Amino acid sequence: MADNFAYAGIDIGGTNIKYGLVDPKGRIIHKEQRPTMVEKGAEPLMHLVTNIAESLLFQAAEEELEVRWLGVGTPGAVDSNSGVVVGPSPNIGGWQGMKIREILQDRINMPVYVDNDVNCVGLAESRFGAAVGYPSAVCLAIGTGIGGAILFDGKLWRGATHTAGEIGHVVIDPEGPKCGCGNNGCLEAICSSSAILTRTRKKLKGGLTTVFADVLDGDIENLNVKKLFAAVRKGDEVAREVINETAELLGIGLAGVVNLLNPHIVVIGGGIADGGGGFIEAVTAEIRKRAFDTAVESLRIAKAALGNDAGFIGAGILGDDK
Ligand SMILES: [Zn+2]
Known part of the structure; x- marks a missing residue:
């Protein structure tokens, strides 16, 4: 690989498009982000992505970097062979059917690869992040929703029809809250950051506890994942209850995944994983309690x-x- 080789990638998110240039060792050479502005619609978004692709390649040329292809991650199921979004993306209206690869290739005259956004996260963690050196990995991204990626020998398992890894839609409580996918009680409907915040608000309906009143400046509107974890660290019992419930239910969902795949590592990402407060440890304990001893023998959760x-x-x- 040439000294000046660089990877160019674009990550289309519901709120921001993040993009950058990365060297062969995974070090970021250049990165930027712009608001996705989904409200403008699918076509304008594709124009914006094309525009970003061109400016990223121009940036690479300016820095005398050699880029051989462009990669794009997007919400929704993606046919990675054709680079077409084949599943719905609830946050981006009209995005299903978008021929991202064809449109970009026509424009920038180099190979373009497209995949689901969480598959991209899994690939990055497996190559440069927490899952380096593990022969198999399951990666979870917990945000507004819950996405997953499955990797064997550093390669993505995409499934028969581009939908593998949808861990967020494993049902753990058939009587549970309605999920965006139409089912009830999916992991996403219970353990995503939005679901956790909804549950916290419900528990605080009768009034803020002393700790929450302090952390939120007296206004429940200020609640977010960071503040919830701040309340946990300050010993708030309601916050602790929410986190414990979440860890237990996520552990139940993941124990099933661990029994099914017996992965070497499970990587958990997102604001909830970063919050501390013993969350990852509690999820780990729950998985160990419920999955087969042989499946968790050498399992790492990170x-x-x-x-x-x-x-x-x-x-x-x-x-x-x-
Ligand atoms: Zn669902």
Whole structure:
């Protein structure tokens, strides 16, 4: 690989598009982000992505970097062979059917690889992050929703029809809250950051506890994942209850995944994983309690290492996964 080789990746998120250039060792050379502005619609978003692709390649040229392909991660199921979004993306109206690869290739005249955003995160963690050196890995991204990726020998398992890894839609409580997918009680409907905050608000309906009143400046509108974990660290019992419930239910879902796949490592990313407060440890304990001893014997459960950059880094290296 030439000294000046660089990966170029774009990560289309519901709120921001993150993109950058990465060297062969996974070090970020350049990164930027812009608001996705989903409200403008699918076509304008594709124009914006095209625009970003061109400016990223121009940036590479300016820095005399050699880029051989462009990678793009996007919400929704993606046919990685054709680079077409084949599943719905609830946050981006009209995105299903978008021929990302064809449109970009026509424009930038180089190979373009497209995959699901969490698959990109998994690929990045497996190559440069928490899952380096593990022959098999399951990666979870917990945010507004819950996404997953499955890797064997550093390569993504995409499934028969591009949908593998949808851990967020494993049902753990058939009587549970309605999920965006139409089912009830999916892991995502109970353990995503939005679901956790909804549950916290419900528990605080009768009034804020002393700790929450302090952490939220007296206003429940200020509640977010960081503040919830701040309340846990200050010993708030309601916050502790929410986190314990979440860890237990996530552990139940993951114990099933661990029994099914017997992975070498499970990587958990997102604001909840970063919050501390013993969350990862509680999830780990629950998995160990419920999964087969032989399945957890050498299982490692770790926090994601690359944070918000994982998406565009993983998109950039998609060409290596072919
Ligand atoms: Zn669901």
